[in-house]
Amino acid sequence: MNVKHNKENVLKTGLDLFCHKGFNSLGIDEICKVTGMTKGAFYNAFKSKEQFLIEAIVLYAKNNVNRIKTQLQANKKDTAYNRLLQFYISMLEVQPKVNFMGCFINNIMSELGATNENVGIAATKAFDEFIEAIEPTVKEAQRENELDANINARQITELLHSTFYGALTRAKSSKDHQQSIHTMNLLFNNLKIKP
Amino acid sequence: MNVKHNKENVLKTGLDLFCHKGFNSLGIDEICKVTGMTKGAFYNAFKSKEQFLIEAIVLYAKNNVNRIKTQLQANKKDTAYNRLLQFYISMLEVQPKVNFMGCFINNIMSELGATNENVGIAATKAFDEFIEAIEPTVKEAQRENELDANINARQITELLHSTFYGALTRAKSSKDHQQSIHTMNLLFNNLKIKP
DNA sequence: ATATTCAAACAGAACGGTCTGTACAAATAA
DNA sequence: TTATTTGTACAGACCGTTCTGTTTGAATAT
Numbered sequence: 001m002n003v004k005h006n007k008e009n010v011l012k013t014g015l016d017l018f019c020h021k022g023f024n025s026l027g028i029d030e031i032c033k034v035t036g037m038t039k040g041a042f043y044n045a046f047k048s049k050e051q052f053l054i055e056a057i058v059l060y061a062k063n064n065v066n067r068i069k070t071q072l073q074a075n076k077k078d079t080a081y082n083r084l085l086q087f088y089i090s091m092l093e094v095q096p097k098v099n100f101m102g103c104f105i106n107n108i109m110s111e112l113g114a115t116n117e118n119v120g121i122a123a124t125k126a127f128d129e130f131i132e133a134i135e136p137t138v139k140e141a142q143r144e145n146e147l148d149a150n151i152n153a154r155q156i157t158e159l160l161h162s163t164f165y166g167a168l169t170r171a172k173s174s175k176d177h178q179q180s181i182h183t184m185n186l187l188f189n190n191l192k193i194k195p
Numbered sequence: 196m197n198v199k200h201n202k203e204n205v206l207k208t209g210l211d212l213f214c215h216k217g218f219n220s221l222g223i224d225e226i227c228k229v230t231g232m233t234k235g236a237f238y239n240a241f242k243s244k245e246q247f248l249i250e251a252i253v254l255y256a257k258n259n260v261n262r263i264k265t266q267l268q269a270n271k272k273d274t275a276y277n278r279l280l281q282f283y284i285s286m287l288e289v290q291p292k293v294n295f296m297g298c299f300i301n302n303i304m305s306e307l308g309a310t311n312e313n314v315g316i317a318a319t320k321a322f323d324e325f326i327e328a329i330e331p332t333v334k335e336a337q338r339e340n341e342l343d344a345n346i347n348a349r350q351i352t353e354l355l356h357s358t359f360y361g362a363l364t365r366a367k368s369s370k371d372h373q374q375s376i377h378t379m380n381l382l383f384n385n386l387k388i389k390p
Numbered sequence: 391a392t393a394t395t396c397a398a399a400c401a402g403a404a405c406g407g408t409c410t411g412t413a414c415a416a417a418t419a420a
Numbered sequence: 421t422t423a424t425t426t427g428t429a430c431a432g433a434c435c436g437t438t439c440t441g442t443t444t445g446a447a448t449a450t
Contacts, residue, residue, distance in 0.1 A: 038426065040425075109367070111302075115220050155378070158381075161361065165361035166356065166357030169301060172308060172309075190386060222436080235401050235439095238438080
């Protein structure tokens with residue numbers, strides 16, 4: 001077996017598996033089988049399955065924050081408001097392609113947040129990072145007079161975040177992202193300052 | 196042991212346990228221990244753990260729909276808009292008392308929706324019932340001119356629902372319901388027709 | 391009223407399978 | 421050589437489910 005098993009690669013694969021199967025339904029054996037690792041190598045690299053999950057959460061958070069920042073900073077010719085809306089819509093539009101798996105952090109939070117403190121902490125931190133990555137663009141939209149500058153930017157961001165995650169969960173449940181896209185559009189419409 | 200083990204009572208207890216521990220973290224042994232049942236009695240009453248969960252979901256949905264209807268129809272002296280807002284706020288306010296467990300349906304959906312079709316169907320049905328229980332009061336608020344009658348009532352209800360569940364998940368994650376209450380207030384403020 | 395029958399409810403040990411984590415020897419690197 | 425990493429087998433716990441035998445209580449027969 002000539003495959004290099006650096007932690008980053010294994011984590012990437014494990015993260016993908018966790019995304020689709022959750023924590024309890026995914027065994028170490030399967031992770032090893034898919035990555036071509038053996039148990040010895042796995043437990044040499046990771047203290048435990050829990051620790052592996054936590055590192056996967058951190059990796060997911062990092063990737064997601066990067067994606068948020070990249071996507072919100074692309075198309076700068078467009079307004080901040082439009083970039084925000086497009087960002088959320090695109091996250092919903094991708095759902096059919098990923099089997100409506102929703103948000104990994106949300107899923108893990110639901111499965112383990114109540115019983116496993118360390119996992120709960122890692123997941124909460126990830127959530128916070130997402131919100132912080134979005135807030136600057138909300139402020140930008142306020143400066144561009146498309147979102148109400150009298151409302152605290154953080155509050156607006158929290159509202160966008162909550163509605164989006166609710167809509168994402170709804171899409172996951174109903175296996176239909178169109179309704180969720182309508183919901184996000186309706187919210188954005190309502191928040192937009194009428195000229 | 197003189198306890199009567201009718202299904203309803205066992206389901207009630209099991210539901211409570213599922214709410215706090217999720218599906219995979221709760222074993223049949225624990226259900227039996229808490230209810231004072233034995234395995235024989237359990238498997239005589241229920242086909243499987245999965246079937247037990249599904250019946251618990253149905254029970255939860257029934258209770259919750261009743262609670263929604265009762266709460267939205269109380270205080271009729273208040274406007275429909277205010278009753279809606281108060282309903283959501285009260286659901287968030289109770290979170291500290293239930294250890295920020297969030298919504299049972301949402302949790303189960305996140306844990307099993309992707310891997311277990313039957314559970315997914317039951318959870319989706321529950322979600323739909325909640326929305327249908329709320330929609331009439333949204334229509335009422337439109338008739339009372341506090342919500343925009345030009346927008347489809349179902350769409351507004353979906354928006355309220357999504358934001359609420361997102362906010363609930365956020366409260367669960369951050370162990371802080373105040374931020375979520377702000378979020379719901381902000382949404383309602385924005386939706387209210389300015390006089 | 392009393393005895394008999396019988397199906398459903400129940401007890402709880404046992405089973406088969408799965409899981410995480412460990413032991414330890416072999417392989418490799420220093 | 422000595423230290424580290426890897427491969428594999430396995431320990432030990434756990435879990436959902438099944439199984440066998442027992443209790444129970446109502447229906448039926450005497």
